[in-house]
Amino acid sequence: MSSKKKVLLKVIILGDSGVGKTSLMNQFVNKKFSNQYKATIGADFLTKEVIVDDRIVTMQIWDTAGQERFQSLGVAFYRGADCCVLVFDVTAPNTFKSLESWKDEFLIQASPRDPENFPFVILGNKVDLENRAVSAKRAQQWCQSKNDIPYFETSAKEAVNVELAFQTIARNVLAQETDAELYNEFPDQLKLTANDNGRNRDGDNCAC
Amino acid sequence: MHEAYEVSPLLTVTVQIETIAAYDGNLLLGTRQGHLLMYSLSTNNGNQGKYGLQLLRYCKNFSKKPIQQIEVIPEKNLLLCLSDYVLSTYDINGVNFPLIETFPQTKGASLFALDNKSTTSMTGESNSVVRLCVAVRRKLQLYYGKNGQFKQHLFDFSIPDVPKVLAWGQEYLCVGFKAEYTFYDLSSGKPKELFPTGSSKSLEPTIAKYSETSFLLGRDQTSVLVEETQDIEIKKTIRWSEPPISVVWDEPFVLGLLQDQVVVQTVEPSLFIQTIPELNKARLMYRCKRGLIFVSSVGQVWCLSSVDVTKQRQQLLKDKQFQIAITLTKLSECSQEEKEHSQRSIQKLFALDLFDSKEYAQSMKEFIKLNIDPAEVIELFPDLDSKPGPESSKNKKLKGKDLENALKALIDYLLALRANIGKNTSQVSGSQEEGGSQRNVTQQLELIDTTLLKCYLQTNDAFVASLLRLNNCRLEEAEKTLLQHGKYSELIILYQTKGQHTKALQLLRDQAKQPDSSLKGYSRTKNYMQNLGAEHINLIFKFSDWILKEHPEEGLKIFTEDKVEVENLPRPKILDFLLREHETLVIPYLEHVIHTWNDTNSLFHDALIRMYREKITDKKGAVTEEEIQHTKSKLLAFLEKSVHYTPERVILHFPNDSLFEERAVILGKLGRHEQALAIYVQILGDVDRAVRYCENVSENSNDQNQDVYVMLMKILVNPENSNALSGPLEKVPRNPKTAVPDLETALNILEKHGDKISPLKALSVLPDDVPLTRLKRFLECALDAQLTLKRRTQVLKGLLSAEHMQVQELKQFHESKSVVINDYNVCPVCKKRFGNQSAFVRYPNGDIVHYSCRLDK
Numbered sequence A: 001m002s003s004k005k006k007v008l009l010k011v012i013i014l015g016d017s018g019v020g021k022t023s024l025m026n027q028f029v030n031k032k033f034s035n036q037y038k039a040t041i042g043a044d045f046l047t048k049e050v051i052v053d054d055r056i057v058t059m060q061i062w063d064t065a066g067q068e069r070f071q072s073l074g075v076a077f078y079r080g081a082d083c084c085v086l087v088f089d090v091t092a093p094n095t096f097k098s099l100e101s102w103k104d105e106f107l108i109q110a111s112p113r114d115p116e117n118f119p120f121v122i123l124g125n126k127v128d129l130e131n132r133a134v135s136a137k138r139a140q141q142w143c144q145s146k147n148d149i150p151y152f153e154t155s156a157k158e159a160v161n162v163e164l165a166f167q168t169i170a171r172n173v174l175a176q177e178t179d180a181e182l183y184n185e186f187p188d189q190l191k192l193t194a195n196d197n198g199r200n201r202d203g204d205n206c207a208c
Numbered sequence B: 001m002h003e004a005y006e007v008s009p010l011l012t013v014t015v016q017i018e019t020i021a022a023y024d025g026n027l028l029l030g031t032r033q034g035h036l037l038m039y040s041l042s043t044n045n046g047n048q049g050k051y052g053l054q055l056l057r058y059c060k061n062f063s064k065k066p067i068q069q070i071e072v073i074p075e076k077n078l079l080l081c082l083s084d085y086v087l088s089t090y091d092i093n094g095v096n097f098p099l100i101e102t103f104p105q106t107k108g109a110s111l112f113a114l115d116n117k118s119t120t121s122m123t124g125e126s127n128s129v130v131r132l133c134v135a136v137r138r139k140l141q142l143y144y145g146k147n148g149q150f151k152q153h154l155f156d157f158s159i160p161d162v163p164k165v166l167a168w169g170q171e172y173l174c175v176g177f178k179a180e181y182t183f184y185d186l187s188s189g190k191p192k193e194l195f196p197t198g199s200s201k202s203l204e205p206t207i208a209k210y211s212e213t214s215f216l217l218g219r220d221q222t223s224v225l226v227e228e229t230q231d232i233e234i235k236k237t238i239r240w241s242e243p244p245i246s247v248v249w250d251e252p253f254v255l256g257l258l259q260d261q262v263v264v265q266t267v268e269p270s271l272f273i274q275t276i277p278e279l280n281k282a283r284l285m286y287r288c289k290r291g292l293i294f295v296s297s298v299g300q301v302w303c304l305s306s307v308d309v310t311k312q313r314q315q316l317l318k319d320k321q322f323q324i325a326i327t328l329t330k331l332s333e334c335s336q337e338e339k340e341h342s343q344r345s346i347q348k349l350f351a352l353d354l355f356d357s358k359e360y361a362q363s364m365k366e367f368i369k370l371n372i373d374p375a376e377v378i379e380l381f382p383d384l385d386s387k388p389g390p391e392s393s394k395n396k397k398l399k400g401k402d403l404e405n406a407l408k409a410l411i412d413y414l415l416a417l418r419a420n421i422g423k424n425t426s427q428v429s430g431s432q433e434e435g436g437s438q439r440n441v442t443q444q445l446e447l448i449d450t451t452l453l454k455c456y457l458q459t460n461d462a463f464v465a466s467l468l469r470l471n472n473c474r475l476e477e478a479e480k481t482l483l484q485h486g487k488y489s490e491l492i493i494l495y496q497t498k499g500q501h502t503k504a505l506q507l508l509r510d511q512a513k514q515p516d517s518s519l520k521g522y523s524r525t526k527n528y529m530q531n532l533g534a535e536h537i538n539l540i541f542k543f544s545d546w547i548l549k550e551h552p553e554e555g556l557k558i559f560t561e562d563k564v565e566v567e568n569l570p571r572p573k574i575l576d577f578l579l580r581e582h583e584t585l586v587i588p589y590l591e592h593v594i595h596t597w598n599d600t601n602s603l604f605h606d607a608l609i610r611m612y613r614e615k616i617t618d619k620k621g622a623v624t625e626e627e628i629q630h631t632k633s634k635l636l637a638f639l640e641k642s643v644h645y646t647p648e649r650v651i652l653h654f655p656n657d658s659l660f661e662e663r664a665v666i667l668g669k670l671g672r673h674e675q676a677l678a679i680y681v682q683i684l685g686d687v688d689r690a691v692r693y694c695e696n697v698s699e700n701s702n703d704q705n706q707d708v709y710v711m712l713m714k715i716l717v718n719p720e721n722s723n724a725l726s727g728p729l730e731k732v733p734r735n736p737k738t739a740v741p742d743l744e745t746a747l748n749i750l751e752k753h754g755d756k757i758s759p760l761k762a763l764s765v766l767p768d769d770v771p772l773t774r775l776k777r778f779l780e781c782a783l784d785a786q787l788t789l790k791r792r793t794q795v796l797k798g799l800l801s802a803e804h805m806q807v808q809e810l811k812q813f814h815e816s817k818s819v820v821i822n823d824y825n826v827c828p829v830c831k832k833r834f835g836n837q838s839a840f841v842r843y844p845n846g847d848i849v850h851y852s853c854r855l856d857k
């Protein structure tokens, strides 16, 4: 196995609207936060390179509009995802309740090979706020009951745990793939890597 | 086999046909003798083919030399003719084709090529853009024609040889020489050599235009499809049985004129279609318009006309040539609606055929494109079809690997549909139809997800749980299917999402005892009930019974788990239920409610006290001594700590012959200190405890007049006269230790806590015969305390009166100031005088303004 191989990870962020998906992505990629709320339309991605051990990993992070339960993004959008990040707002219990639906919907649409071991990560966002309504313990418990999904408490506003969460995502996905030695079995992924050179942001937004 | 064209023999002439051309319904023949013949095509009722010809004009003196080539620009009524190696134009409408112009500079021409993009507008005006290229020896002359006039370009293109064939492309001119093909860039004249015409020298080049920018070029026994893009690109090769003499493209067919026959093929995919034989010595082929091609030999003319599309289609469908059928339909002349209709039906047949030939994925892609009712697709899988009845047996069952592949394709199909539904619903907004279409969407989703469920059960059941939780499946069908597959665990999820809790809990109870069931044991039931919430409390009671009996400790978690749903269950009802049915669990339950959830409802606090009490006083002897002691200490601690029970109610049930200490605590809470102290002293004989009690009370209470110490002293000094223990405790035996008056202890208490005891009250309870010396310490202390208090009060008084004086002085100072306001005073803000009654404000600097003019408004 060549250890310096460049890897591209497709990460999809899901969750109810307003939980802070866009903000988390912006904090991670651009180190910026804004209090203004601008609804995301369709889907949009940003990329960021991280270094995991001795490898450069390009994370392609797809932000989505959370209004619809049925994503209008199409099956193709979900296919080939390497990790799915589910976000809820710790001050809004409903957004926590929705996690299960998001997870199920994702699995059905993405149809990963091994649904039981597909890497998910749960982020409980907005921990900087005082009116917290979902306790860390409850969230943790739920994650444990779902096959031990990693859980992070984040604040996009104060950049708490954001870096760590995304680093862990990259690390876990890589670890899983190394376990299975799946490198050559993922034509999708290799293709994406090749396309990535000189890809322009706006031109490639439509994944339908 | 499919017939695309039918042949009509048109003519046998004695003249020698040198060249042919055709436009609209007219055919022109140019002969070696220099004659020009013009015919019109008419439908023929005879059995000699579909069409016949009528001679319109016969011009014997058209030219003295053989006619080499003719072309027509119908929009301009212009005939171009190459004869005697020079190009001339003629009026095609005039009798005997009068000459319009001869181009002397074309002397020596061997060949020309016309590119006519003329269009006739609605008003009848024709707008023509005509390009003309004439090959004059080793030069190409280019002309640009506008409104019947030809203008020659400034430069000619030099070429290496005399060309054999010529054709216009978009930016290139395609030239076929004896030996090879070359493209000439129209803007620069630069050549791009392509490839040789063939391996043997005797082959003539052929060019057929395939589109505005592509050509079919003959090479040996093939025609090569060449596209002029940025670069020139070879797209495809079509084989013939021998090198063709001439090739024409009549979408979607390519026709190759071979020895005595025309062969019809398609290009994409390349398929052999038809051979039209017995075209004796044919050597020329000219396409007049779509579906009409003329073929001629030296003395004979035929026409090839396309067979009626409907008829062709029937045959094509029989042969499963769906693509060609679709293309033909698209090109046909029927109405748009009709076209779409037949196109759809062909596509459907195509999709079905793909399915039959096990191309499942392809087939499903076609179905998606068709956007047909998914029910029709699902019908292809008899196993999945829910409709009973004989008609569902029309599709045969798939097996083994085929079934697996087909199901996988079906899953992809259903998922794509699902995503489409999502797309469409997110676009719909606020129309009146929304209700209806919403219902429709729901039904579609039901069908899709129920079918997906069946697919997953046969392919990958790891998706089943997720799918069920999304809650679009039809209950009855899903239930039946899951039962068939023995998927009890998933069945529970179905019931749960559909609100069929009774069914779920029944199944769980039944399965709990099955040794090899996936639902064995109690934990699924427990989890299930922990999610039900308050509205289903009666159901929880009904089905928790067996767990509570068999696994009381774990079972109790149904009511105590750290979950919102559990925490919000109605606790009084649960208490009631446990009291009725599972009494042993009441104490652990209440302890959880009170200590973990910090419930302050006195109902629970009272009940817990009652439960402890009953356990301790249990006469049945079911409780061990150790347990009793443990419970006792819990009871006592709880009575002391809790502030949420109602002591007046609790005390009523306490026995008169035991639990005195506990009773004392309750009495304390009620503020009945005398009775509490009496119990400590007279019944329990525990004076230390009584003193501690007093310390506690005087520490924690703000009321200075509690006089608890006095009460205690009274009891100690005068046990007989104390009537604190009247009523129910009257008969309780008194502790002998404290039965006799104990003045010494009372005095000790007095000495020790003198500062908290009112001296007058203390003295009133002491017997008169106590020697004064015995009280010396106490009295001194008391006096000291009084003196301290007095002095402190005096100092305070002095301070307060000093402060009072200061304030008075200040008041006088302020009162001593005055201002005079008369008619000459003017408010500096509004510049008006002060009226008789106006309120005003004086600033510290002396300015006086109206109250309403002040700045701080």
Ligand SMILES: Nc1nc2c(ncn2[C@@H]2O[C@H](COP(=O)(O)OP(=O)(O)O)[C@@H](O)[C@H]2O)c(=O)[nH]1
Pocket (backbone or CB within 6 Å): A015, A016, A017, A018, A019, A020, A021, A022, A023, A024, A034, A035, A036, A037, A038, A039, A040, A066, A125, A126, A127, A128, A129, A154, A155, A156, A157, A158
């Ligand atoms: N206090 C706080 N506000 C946040 C945080 N993350 C996002 N927000 C705010 O929540 C709102 C919604 O955020 P956004 O990222 O657009 O949510 P999205 O709909 O999930 O993409 C915005 O007003 C953000 O400023 C956070 O960590 N803390």
Ligand SMILES: [Mg+2]
Pocket (backbone or CB within 6 Å): A021, A022, A023, A038, A039, A040, A063, A064, A065
């Ligand atoms: Mg957003």
